[in-house]
Amino acid sequence: MVYSLSSAVAVLFLVGVGALAASGAFQSTSRRTIPPKPIPIRSSNPKSLVITNQSCSASACHGAADSANGRMWTCSATLWQTADPHSGTFSLLTQKPNRPVKVYAETMIRRLGWKTPATEEARCLACHSDPTSSSARAEGVGCQTCHGPADKWLLSHTTGNNIGMVALNDVAARAQNCAGCHIGAAKDGFPRREVDHDLIAAGHPRLTYDFAEHHRRLPKHWEEKVRTSAGVRPVSPNFELRLWLVGLAVEAQAASQLLASRAASSAWPELAEFRCSSCHHTIPDDNRTPSTGSLRWRSSWSILTSGGRNPALKRLFEIMGERRPPSSNRIGEAAEAASVELNLTINALSQAPDSELRKELFDRLGPFPLTGVDGEDAVPLLQALAADERGRRRNRPEAVTRVGDRDFEDAYDCARQQNWGQLKDRLGIILRKLQELE
Amino acid sequence: MLHRIAVIPAAAGLLGLTLAMLYQLASAEPPLSTPTPSPGPRPYGLGEPNFRQLTSPSCAAASCHGGGTVGRKGSEHSTWSPDLLEKGASDPHSRAWSVLSNAKSERMVKALGIEGSASRAGLCLKCHSLPSGKSDHPTEGVGCSACHGPAERWIGAHTGRTWKGLSNREKWERYGFLPGTDLVARNLTCTKCHVGDAEREVNHDLIAAGHPRLAFESARFHFHPSYRKHWVEKATPADFELRDWFVGQVVGWRAATELLRARAQRAVSAAETPWPEFAGSSCYSCHKTVGPTDTTGRAVPKLSKPLGTASWESWSISSFDAVSELRREFYPDVALPPMKEWTALRTLMEKRAPEPKAVAVQATKSLFELDGWLAAIQVAHDSDRLPRTSPELPGQLVRALTQRVPETGDWDAFASAYLGCVAGYHASGGKARVPEWTGPIEKLEAELKFPADRYGKRFDGPADFGPAKLERVRKQFRLLAEATATRRDP
Numbered sequence: 001m002v003y004s005l006s007s008a009v010a011v012l013f014l015v016g017v018g019a020l021a022a023s024g025a026f027q028s029t030s031r032r033t034i035p036p037k038p039i040p041i042r043s044s045n046p047k048s049l050v051i052t053n054q055s056c057s058a059s060a061c062h063g064a065a066d067s068a069n070g071r072m073w074t075c076s077a078t079l080w081q082t083a084d085p086h087s088g089t090f091s092l093l094t095q096k097p098n099r100p101v102k103v104y105a106e107t108m109i110r111r112l113g114w115k116t117p118a119t120e121e122a123r124c125l126a127c128h129s130d131p132t133s134s135s136a137r138a139e140g141v142g143c144q145t146c147h148g149p150a151d152k153w154l155l156s157h158t159t160g161n162n163i164g165m166v167a168l169n170d171v172a173a174r175a176q177n178c179a180g181c182h183i184g185a186a187k188d189g190f191p192r193r194e195v196d197h198d199l200i201a202a203g204h205p206r207l208t209y210d211f212a213e214h215h216r217r218l219p220k221h222w223e224e225k226v227r228t229s230a231g232v233r234p235v236s237p238n239f240e241l242r243l244w245l246v247g248l249a250v251e252a253q254a255a256s257q258l259l260a261s262r263a264a265s266s267a268w269p270e271l272a273e274f275r276c277s278s279c280h281h282t283i284p285d286d287n288r289t290p291s292t293g294s295l296r297w298r299s300s301w302s303i304l305t306s307g308g309r310n311p312a313l314k315r316l317f318e319i320m321g322e323r324r325p326p327s328s329n330r331i332g333e334a335a336e337a338a339s340v341e342l343n344l345t346i347n348a349l350s351q352a353p354d355s356e357l358r359k360e361l362f363d364r365l366g367p368f369p370l371t372g373v374d375g376e377d378a379v380p381l382l383q384a385l386a387a388d389e390r391g392r393r394r395n396r397p398e399a400v401t402r403v404g405d406r407d408f409e410d411a412y413d414c415a416r417q418q419n420w421g422q423l424k425d426r427l428g429i430i431l432r433k434l435q436e437l438e
Numbered sequence: 439m440l441h442r443i444a445v446i447p448a449a450a451g452l453l454g455l456t457l458a459m460l461y462q463l464a465s466a467e468p469p470l471s472t473p474t475p476s477p478g479p480r481p482y483g484l485g486e487p488n489f490r491q492l493t494s495p496s497c498a499a500a501s502c503h504g505g506g507t508v509g510r511k512g513s514e515h516s517t518w519s520p521d522l523l524e525k526g527a528s529d530p531h532s533r534a535w536s537v538l539s540n541a542k543s544e545r546m547v548k549a550l551g552i553e554g555s556a557s558r559a560g561l562c563l564k565c566h567s568l569p570s571g572k573s574d575h576p577t578e579g580v581g582c583s584a585c586h587g588p589a590e591r592w593i594g595a596h597t598g599r600t601w602k603g604l605s606n607r608e609k610w611e612r613y614g615f616l617p618g619t620d621l622v623a624r625n626l627t628c629t630k631c632h633v634g635d636a637e638r639e640v641n642h643d644l645i646a647a648g649h650p651r652l653a654f655e656s657a658r659f660h661f662h663p664s665y666r667k668h669w670v671e672k673a674t675p676a677d678f679e680l681r682d683w684f685v686g687q688v689v690g691w692r693a694a695t696e697l698l699r700a701r702a703q704r705a706v707s708a709a710e711t712p713w714p715e716f717a718g719s720s721c722y723s724c725h726k727t728v729g730p731t732d733t734t735g736r737a738v739p740k741l742s743k744p745l746g747t748a749s750w751e752s753w754s755i756s757s758f759d760a761v762s763e764l765r766r767e768f769y770p771d772v773a774l775p776p777m778k779e780w781t782a783l784r785t786l787m788e789k790r791a792p793e794p795k796a797v798a799v800q801a802t803k804s805l806f807e808l809d810g811w812l813a814a815i816q817v818a819h820d821s822d823r824l825p826r827t828s829p830e831l832p833g834q835l836v837r838a839l840t841q842r843v844p845e846t847g848d849w850d851a852f853a854s855a856y857l858g859c860v861a862g863y864h865a866s867g868g869k870a871r872v873p874e875w876t877g878p879i880e881k882l883e884a885e886l887k888f889p890a891d892r893y894g895k896r897f898d899g900p901a902d903f904g905p906a907k908l909e910r911v912r913k914q915f916r917l918l919a920e921a922t923a924t925r926r927d928p
Contacts, residue, residue, distance in 0.1 A: 198744060
């Protein structure tokens, strides 16, 4: 009994540590088990504060005219408002869009036979703005859409304590955030966010999306950094590559979940899940090469299945590539399985050390047959290689590289001209040169 | 004594009971309508009678129908089959089996994963010959029995004196002879292969593998330049063109409906049957370039179907309104059924993803409706009181078709309307009699023809169909309508 109290404390302490360890509190990034959901802009508490962008844009907060002492966060809101395309997404629903459009939103509404104007139609607002609040609509995809409902963190974040904010410093969380609109998300208390074939037929652009490339082109209202317990440090030169790898896996997961939810709905087959060119091609002459008449899944992430990885995803590709749109229950099961399997991929790629990222890319590229590749697969590959190249040069700008700008430019030209045969050749050249450098 | 006394109340009770029952019967509610509609009158020529097919050597005896003088009565088989000595026209049905050995068929069976040659594949022989198992002689192609009916019963009877006295219906039902003089029965046989039925179809898998798409137009098929006919039509050319067009359209709808029903039933019963069947829609509603030159999205307020869906069978059914408008000119004594079920079927098929079960049910009801109409038309044919078609009718036909030319670039609808106009044109006497129609007709043919690519190979579709071409096509239809309005009276 002499040591009963201390031993009890010791035991309790050990138990507590063990519990914390089991809950993963000691890992550097959180576990990726939550599928992409629409980020609710309003919390479900009706008494919560109504906070709009204007609140964030106070000049003493994030709305300064210029960064003070080089701290970009002081003018984040200003940067976003002026440069970020997400600030204008609501205007695209009006008759005065902030950039030229081919088909106006009202025309689409008329063609679809919908009754509400685009600026009030929940299905449009689900991506182009906040469907639940009419006051915040004109902000477009505002601060809270990405950073999370502000009433959770509005007061706490001023002390630097970001509990409650969406952890956007985590690449996977960032990618999932974007994927909710740019790929689509199932109904989750909100209208399903998707651009389906009816919408495309009415004139909506189809969603072509590559997380890393969209990210690269987005005018940034933040400074990219890595937060550690010791402070902040700049991101590694391979950060773009990580964005590409993780982004691809997140896209695949979001697409699989959207596919599962579409298959479960009554209007299957959803034609927008298939490559546009599967149907929309003119038929060449009468003596055409026989085809199987099969469709292919509209995707750009088949490289994730190379070398035997992600068999459930590969199975999904096969099912979607069958001669006819497969039945909805087979799709549902396969898509669910692929999505769950991708959790591990996303985790692994998020947590891979920086030095391993190139290996992750080239291990996948190695066994990947370029022969079956068409534009939808080839262009993201090109962007991956470009991201890798930019990383390499930043890392060792003095290094002599045999892969020059010319090689990439040629490849991009082929992509612009939709010359997929040539693009494959160019990709092959770049890959060979990169592998020779290894 | 007691039993006598007991009889009276017993009788009274019995009488009362009987009266009560009678009263109840008299005042009973009418029985509930049956859940499945009962088929009404059906035209003869439907289906396949269960008699044995005899092959063409049996018909082609020299003293029967193989006389050797092409074009003469008694030499029908010699007219039908290709000449031994010179290459000339014949009946294309005689070549139906031999095309299964050409290079394209070989590529097709490879693409479809069929073992062996197409000339032995049941899938192909169902249309390209008498189906295996029913004939020992597939190499004759689509032989005599395929159109005239299985000859087992009528081979003897048709030489007898009483044969001509039999009614058409009797010939079919008792003897299995298809009376080809009746246009409804004739077209019912044609569409079994040229559109499809419960056992035969050309679906999208076959088309992807290389099979030409099926686009049946009875009048134009009859007058195809390479078709050497082994009979002489009894009707005048004008009458024949018009009536065959009309009947061909209605029978085409019927065949398309039966095909749809078969496909829907298969989709219900077999899990991995493709549904919706792509070949049931216009090919070019999907197989086109999309983007600024696409014509579909523009005239949208008039579209009844949702955007982004392909229309069902626009080749076959786009003539519906014109046919309905003109039915009294063609068959004044035949009442048009209300066509409620048919309209409901079309509405159902315009939805994005119609349930196969509902489609099968609705298609069955539509078939009964259409069959009733076709049977009535047959009665009109068989009576001797059917008047000649009026000389105004070709112009009316052209005007009816051109008024309903679609707003959107549906090539199938345009082409089928054009072919109807051609039927009217030829019924009017063609270039000799109505030269003012010739210009628009020829221009329409040029516009609707599939273009060639820069290497001179013809596309297998209207690859260059855009707003400019759409405008030109519509203009030519308008000019044609104006030309018919100014037609001189004969």
